[in-house]
Amino acid sequence: MTQFFKTAYLLTDGIKYTLIIFFVTIILSMPLGFLLTLARNSKIKVIRYLTATYVWIMRGSPLMLQLFFFLYGLTFIPVINKFLVMDRLTAALVAFVLNYAAYFCGIFRGGLLAVDPGQYEAAKVLGLGKIRTFVKIVMPQMIRVALPAISNECITLVKDTALVTAIGLTELMYFAKTAANNQVSALPYLVAAVFYLLMNLVLERLFAYLEKKYSFTKNTVPAQERPKLFGGRQKV
Amino acid sequence: MSMIVVKNLKKSFGDNNVLDGVSFSVEKGETVAVIGPSGSGKSTMLRCLINLEQAESGTIIIEDAPLLVDGKYVNEKDARLACMKMGMVFQNFNLFPHLTVMGNLTCAPLELRKMTKSEAEKRAKELLKKVGLSEKADDYPSMLSGGQKQRVAIARALMMDPEMLLFDEPTSSLDPQLTAEVLAVMRQLAQDRMTMIVVTHEMGFAREVADKILFMCDREIIGEGTPKDIFENPEDLRIKEFIDSILK
Ligand SMILES: Nc1ncnc2c1ncn2[C@@H]1O[C@H](COP(=O)(O)OP(=O)(O)O)[C@@H](O)[C@H]1O
Ligand SMILES: [Mg+2]
Numbered sequence: 001m002t003q004f005f006k007t008a009y010l011l012t013d014g015i016k017y018t019l020i021i022f023f024v025t026i027i028l029s030m031p032l033g034f035l036l037t038l039a040r041n042s043k044i045k046v047i048r049y050l051t052a053t054y055v056w057i058m059r060g061s062p063l064m065l066q067l068f069f070f071l072y073g074l075t076f077i078p079v080i081n082k083f084l085v086m087d088r089l090t091a092a093l094v095a096f097v098l099n100y101a102a103y104f105c106g107i108f109r110g111g112l113l114a115v116d117p118g119q120y121e122a123a124k125v126l127g128l129g130k131i132r133t134f135v136k137i138v139m140p141q142m143i144r145v146a147l148p149a150i151s152n153e154c155i156t157l158v159k160d161t162a163l164v165t166a167i168g169l170t171e172l173m174y175f176a177k178t179a180a181n182n183q184v185s186a187l188p189y190l191v192a193a194v195f196y197l198l199m200n201l202v203l204e205r206l207f208a209y210l211e212k213k214y215s216f217t218k219n220t221v222p223a224q225e226r227p228k229l230f231g232g233r234q235k236v
Numbered sequence: 237m238s239m240i241v242v243k244n245l246k247k248s249f250g251d252n253n254v255l256d257g258v259s260f261s262v263e264k265g266e267t268v269a270v271i272g273p274s275g276s277g278k279s280t281m282l283r284c285l286i287n288l289e290q291a292e293s294g295t296i297i298i299e300d301a302p303l304l305v306d307g308k309y310v311n312e313k314d315a316r317l318a319c320m321k322m323g324m325v326f327q328n329f330n331l332f333p334h335l336t337v338m339g340n341l342t343c344a345p346l347e348l349r350k351m352t353k354s355e356a357e358k359r360a361k362e363l364l365k366k367v368g369l370s371e372k373a374d375d376y377p378s379m380l381s382g383g384q385k386q387r388v389a390i391a392r393a394l395m396m397d398p399e400m401l402l403f404d405e406p407t408s409s410l411d412p413q414l415t416a417e418v419l420a421v422m423r424q425l426a427q428d429r430m431t432m433i434v435v436t437h438e439m440g441f442a443r444e445v446a447d448k449i450l451f452m453c454d455r456e457i458i459g460e461g462t463p464k465d466i467f468e469n470p471e472d473l474r475i476k477e478f479i480d481s482i483l484k
Contacts, residue, residue, distance in 0.1 A: 116328075116330070118326060118328055118330040119330060119332065121288055121324075121326070121330060122326065122330035122331075122332070123332075123344075124287075124288065125286055125288070125319070125322070125323065125324040125393075126323075126343075126344035126392070126393075126396060127316060127319075127320045127344060127348055127396065128343075128344055128347060128348070132347050136343060136347060137332055137334075137343075140334040141333065141334055144334065214334070216333050216334050216376045216377075216378060217376055217378050217379060
């Protein structure tokens, strides 16, 4: 057991990159994906097609390939290449954000299509303009529908962070591999797995909570019976 | 004074002519029932009145505000002001599922800054009482029966203080018992002299409550008159056939 904690301690350095990539990707790719969704539904045909092509390329090719492309591939472009040189972390973040934005675009679009056209009509006859209708009526319903898919995407992202090992970033997997070689033991892999599983456990609980909160069914339940984040006593 | 005047309204979807010169007017305080076979353009006509569909030619004037004049729409802002004089109730209710009943009622008045929060909630409570749903204010639409949903939809439309209400088959997706509770609310509105245009298949309601009936068939209004005129002495054979078929 002490060996387990010692190994865990050894791996903590790697968690830094794992977390940076996770949070930066989530924080940037969701809004970007949302903008892509709007572009995907644009009135202007060219914008629609460009967005569709972008989504096709980013979802249709391996993230690993995109990582190499942003780190090394861009440096072969003549003339402008000197502006495109990135350090490993930046390249990884660019690849992850652009890749995940494409996935989120697809997810939000699905949510948007699931909103009943009658909702727009009801909002219109009540005098709500386009922007208010979108923000107050459409978006909450879209997010509700998209939540399970967003949850899936976040969990995949936690695991995908391991890919940056391939471009030499020293994240959790990198440390696990090195430690396993040094200790000649499988224990570091086990410890790394525990880290990934714990992160995903937190995410799953978070999304279970959000899905319950956005289920739009119960409201007349007393506060203590409302969904809780971690079974604790915090107010909702 | 006429609440709404419609002249020579024409509308087609592609090469499907749906409205071919529809004209009528509704006086303040009148309840008008629109009946006729399905596919005759009743919904399209109603949706044109509140600008959910755009007609190709004709004139629509709501109270003193023109929406469409000889085939030309007024600018967007004036169109919105004209349409704000009306509320609409849909067959599928179209309540906002992510808002409580109270939220459904207060959302638009608050967003449009027509009322303060406390004014809106006070008014919402009055209207919920009027439609018999006082105890449902905190429920979400998914927890309500169809009849309750439609009564909430009526209350929501009334929140905007419309001069006139449009109903598109408000009871067609309800079973008879739930239909009765919605019709009761509409009867009450008619007694309060709310101006209403009601597209319906409820012949009992049309006959007893409406001041005037418009009969639509084959892209036109082919009959217009009191319930007595339409039900007892229909001029057109098509009206007689329709009424016979529905009362059978
Ligand atoms: N959005 C639409 N696009 C194309 N055709 C439509 C649309 N809405 C209605 N129609 C057509 O217009 C005609 C009249 O429909 P509608 O106004 O719904 O009739 P009613 O309400 O009397 O049953 C029908 O032939 C229908 O197919
Ligand atoms: Mg219809």
